[in-house]
Amino acid sequence: MHLRLPVSCALICLFVSVLPVASGCADLKALRTEERLSRGLVLILPGSAGNGAKAVARGLNDGGVRYALVEDDWTTGIPLLWLLHMHGTSFQRRAAKRIAERITKYQSEYPGRPVYLIGHSSGACVAVRTLEVLPRPSTVRDVILLGAAVSCTYDLSRALRRVDGRLWNFYSRGDWIILGAGTTLTGNADGRHGASAGAGGFEHPRNGTFEKRMLYAGRLREVEYTSDMASSGHLGGHYGWTNRHFVRDYLAPILRGAFPPMSSR
16 A cells, blocks of 8 residues: 655655654764674664664663674765665665675684674665675674665565574564655665565565575564563654664564564564
């Protein structure tokens, strides 16, 4: 179903929604020390406005994650260019190639240590593109997509091959302004117009190859927003996924190897 809103109104709502939320500028160097790097690496990719990653890093630390927590701002650093970041396919691919090289360099310096990717909004699309260009035999342990501005029909099979554990897709049906109306009008970060996986999950292949169906069944985990998450500061909107308390309660357990307090499919 396509949502019909005046284009100017929807674009204004979308623009206001992606403006950075102030989260403080405290130095995060303490979260990426050599001691932490020797344990593992978590790369956090913000959305198209470049915000949210710092809160995610702090929330993971609050939740007991002791790996290096690194914000990788793949954007230009200019929030007003969010449309370029979100819809610049070649820009995203260059960023993905750089991040993939960063992962392989880390794995050569710290062999056997786990690597995790977390992407919010259009940063989720960059995370998927990174997996697609990650050279063999490199893999990542787990990937977490938060409010992914990726079309629900996107083929994840190439990305899933580079994941050892799970690709967790957190989505909210309440995120209809940005990932419903907005992506229908302006398109998802992968260029397709329509509903996003961050609003309703990914469509699982029914007629694909046996390998593809097994990849989806074995490595993709869809987690839908529930009202229980409100107690951790997430009210179902696009930026609730990067709330520090939500990250502490729901994402940190995944990276610690524990079962997060929610159901998934």
